[in-house]
Amino acid sequence: MNYLPNILFAIALVFGIGYFVRNVRKLIRNIKLGQDVDVSDNKSQRFKNMVNIALGQSKMVRRPIAGFLHVIVYVGFIIINIEVLEIIIDGLFNTHRFFSGIGDLYGVLIGSFEILAILVLVAVIVFWARRNVIKIKRFWNSEMTSWPKNDANYILYFEMVLMSLFLIMNATDASFQAMDSGNLISQYIAPWFSGMAESTLHLIERTAWWVHILGILVFLNYLYFSKHLHILLAFPNTYYASTKPKGQLDNLASVTKEVMLMMDPNADPFAVPDEDNDETLEKFGVSDVTDLNWTQLLSAYTCTECGRCTSSCPANLTGKKLSPRKIMMDTRDRLEEVGKNIDANKGEFKNDGKQLLGDYITKEELWACTTCNACVEECPVSISPLSIIMDMRRYLVMEESAAPVELNNMMTNIENNGAPWPYNQMDRLNWKDE
Amino acid sequence: MKLTVPTMAQYMAEGKQPEILFWVGSAGSYDDRAKKITKAFVKLLNAANIDFAVLGTEESCTGDAAKRAGNEFLFQMQAVTNIEILNAYEIKKIVTACPHSFNTLKNEYPSLGGNYQVFHHTQYLQQLIKEGRLKITNKSFKGKRITFHDPCYLGRANDVYEAPRELLKELGIDVVEMKRHKRTALCCGAGGAQMFKEPEKGDKDVNVLRTEDALQTNPDIIATGCPYCNTMMTDGVKFKEKEAEIEVLDIAELLAQSSNL
Numbered sequence A: 001m002n003y004l005p006n007i008l009f010a011i012a013l014v015f016g017i018g019y020f021v022r023n024v025r026k027l028i029r030n031i032k033l034g035q036d037v038d039v040s041d042n043k044s045q046r047f048k049n050m051v052n053i054a055l056g057q058s059k060m061v062r063r064p065i066a067g068f069l070h071v072i073v074y075v076g077f078i079i080i081n082i083e084v085l086e087i088i089i090d091g092l093f094n095t096h097r098f099f100s101g102i103g104d105l106y107g108v109l110i111g112s113f114e115i116l117a118i119l120v121l122v123a124v125i126v127f128w129a130r131r132n133v134i135k136i137k138r139f140w141n142s143e144m145t146s147w148p149k150n151d152a153n154y155i156l157y158f159e160m161v162l163m164s165l166f167l168i169m170n171a172t173d174a175s176f177q178a179m180d181s182g183n184l185i186s187q188y189i190a191p192w193f194s195g196m197a198e199s200t201l202h203l204i205e206r207t208a209w210w211v212h213i214l215g216i217l218v219f220l221n222y223l224y225f226s227k228h229l230h231i232l233l234a235f236p237n238t239y240y241a242s243t244k245p246k247g248q249l250d251n252l253a254s255v256t257k258e259v260m261l262m263m264d265p266n267a268d269p270f271a272v273p274d275e276d277n278d279e280t281l282e283k284f285g286v287s288d289v290t291d292l293n294w295t296q297l298l299s300a301y302t303c304t305e306c307g308r309c310t311s312s313c314p315a316n317l318t319g320k321k322l323s324p325r326k327i328m329m330d331t332r333d334r335l336e337e338v339g340k341n342i343d344a345n346k347g348e349f350k351n352d353g354k355q356l357l358g359d360y361i362t363k364e365e366l367w368a369c370t371t372c373n374a375c376v377e378e379c380p381v382s383i384s385p386l387s388i389i390m391d392m393r394r395y396l397v398m399e400e401s402a403a404p405v406e407l408n409n410m411m412t413n414i415e416n417n418g419a420p421w422p423y424n425q426m427d428r429l430n431w432k433d434e
Numbered sequence B: 001m002k003l004t005v006p007t008m009a010q011y012m013a014e015g016k017q018p019e020i021l022f023w024v025g026s027a028g029s030y031d032d033r034a035k036k037i038t039k040a041f042v043k044l045l046n047a048a049n050i051d052f053a054v055l056g057t058e059e060s061c062t063g064d065a066a067k068r069a070g071n072e073f074l075f076q077m078q079a080v081t082n083i084e085i086l087n088a089y090e091i092k093k094i095v096t097a098c099p100h101s102f103n104t105l106k107n108e109y110p111s112l113g114g115n116y117q118v119f120h121h122t123q124y125l126q127q128l129i130k131e132g133r134l135k136i137t138n139k140s141f142k143g144k145r146i147t148f149h150d151p152c153y154l155g156r157a158n159d160v161y162e163a164p165r166e167l168l169k170e171l172g173i174d175v176v177e178m179k180r181h182k183r184t185a186l187c188c189g190a191g192g193a194q195m196f197k198e199p200e201k202g203d204k205d206v207n208v209l210r211t212e213d214a215l216q217t218n219p220d221i222i223a224t225g226c227p228y229c230n231t232m233m234t235d236g237v238k239f240k241e242k243e244a245e246i247e248v249l250d251i252a253e254l255l256a257q258s259s260n261l
């Protein structure tokens, strides 16, 4: 017996999965570069959110066409992956269609896979057309440079090829066709190959089988570099997303400490700071990715670059530079850059003179945000670009005093008169007699 | 009509506690347009004989705009100062006609020591009507085309979509919804401290785009529930030179007008 194919298969599997694990490790390392944040509250609500939004796709279907097609591809992909299990068993143990022993049920299973495969194929073609032929606007905003556009198309090509290979594999499998159970779609493809010698047919079947499984392994490893990572990260991201009302911004604890000290009449203003609590190095707000908390970094890797946020952003809709999707893409790009820097410098980050603020995201973008939460509401995987925008504004104002002049005036007014306008606090009740 | 607007200090002097505190907010106190909304709401409170009070000169900006401009220090200073006063008066319930104050008091004050039950005035008015304390009999707005602009800090920020619409229904009005409404409503452009600065470079102002949304419904009245939205939409209507045909009114003003208050 010839074990060569099985050995080759095992090697491919080990490499494919090994490299994937390596990438996942890197991913986790990078996400952990973020600040700590307490996400231990509301466990049951978080779980519900994950089930509804990630598993149940509840936010995808708000845009019915894209949502419906996405559900097909999503369900198709998950279910067809049962078939991958069989492929792996066959590949390793030299069996052929290992599960076919289960009898009629096998036909039902493969039959439904075939139907799903054809549906996925159609959905993916429509997706491709929406991007490349109909050119739906949100796929053509300025941050959709060549890589993001190509990435999206590569994913679609991958899926088209994988689905086609699956069907061809079934169509050219003489023994499977002979079973005549479960070949719901492939029976119509089989005639294309009729008249071919049995050996040719077998060769095509084997080729399709091999390319299919190798393709899946390549695709698995493509995830890390792609927006397609969302198929995995949508789950943790929807779990860790904020469960508070969307209008609620966190109160910076470091600021609270100082404010309480200032307001406390018993505090000694000249007291020498306690050595243990010395937090003079505390930085207010965010200027680089490592200042963000880890859930924000997780979000950056989760972003599907779908642009639903940007297409509902009032600033973007009125021609401002701000695009919430770009905020997420920039965060991911910078985080990748920092990660590579760490890899290249033996685990230590070497200052590269760059940061997220300024080198990636400009002040002009940050100041255009109305904090309207439309982006947060729209995001199908519960990302808040707004939280990153707010954190960076905090840095601009509290560390750099770099607010626009009018905002500085507004803040001076609040400080002096308790109102954003230059009115006298003592006139606050005058309206009742006017 | 003379308004009755007692202050907390007065209540305190008499050793009494009002049922609810009306948080007027900076816009409601100083902005000429917003003051009309404040007064309309007070008229309704007076008509319903509500025991309410204001802080008057003891009230200070909630700090919403400062926080969203990025100045967490100033926000927390404001918050702590306000909380000190509110807690000293043992305030339990607060109503405000400003969604920004509503959001800040309700969501951002608790972790700094300020725990209150906070209502937007549309929620509170709806409750008063339900309890039969405020009666709306006149349906003079019936037949008018009225659309409602959801304030971001009431709608998306706090998921309050129905209270304002229920009130409009009380007035016999069938709201003509804009294409983008409730969850998908477009911002008026004022939030996040934009109210106080020039917009960044672009090809249109946000309030103009939102006004165009509203104009598509062909309205007689654009109703809203936020002093900032009111300003933005009023400016938008002027920009479109429609101010002769279209009024921008707060829900409290609609209620007060229909009751001839």
Ligand code: SF4
Pocket: A309, A312, A313, A314, A315, A316, A322, A323, A324, A368, A369, A370, A371, A372, A373, A374, A375, A376, A385, A386, A389
């Ligand atoms: S919150 Fe800011 S970034 Fe998000 S949609 Fe609104 S304006 Fe755009």
Ligand code: SF4
Pocket: A302, A303, A304, A305, A306, A307, A308, A309, A310, A324, A325, A328, A378, A379, A380, A381, A382, A383, A385
């Ligand atoms: S942040 Fe959310 S809505 Fe925006 S592009 Fe990413 S996944 Fe889509």
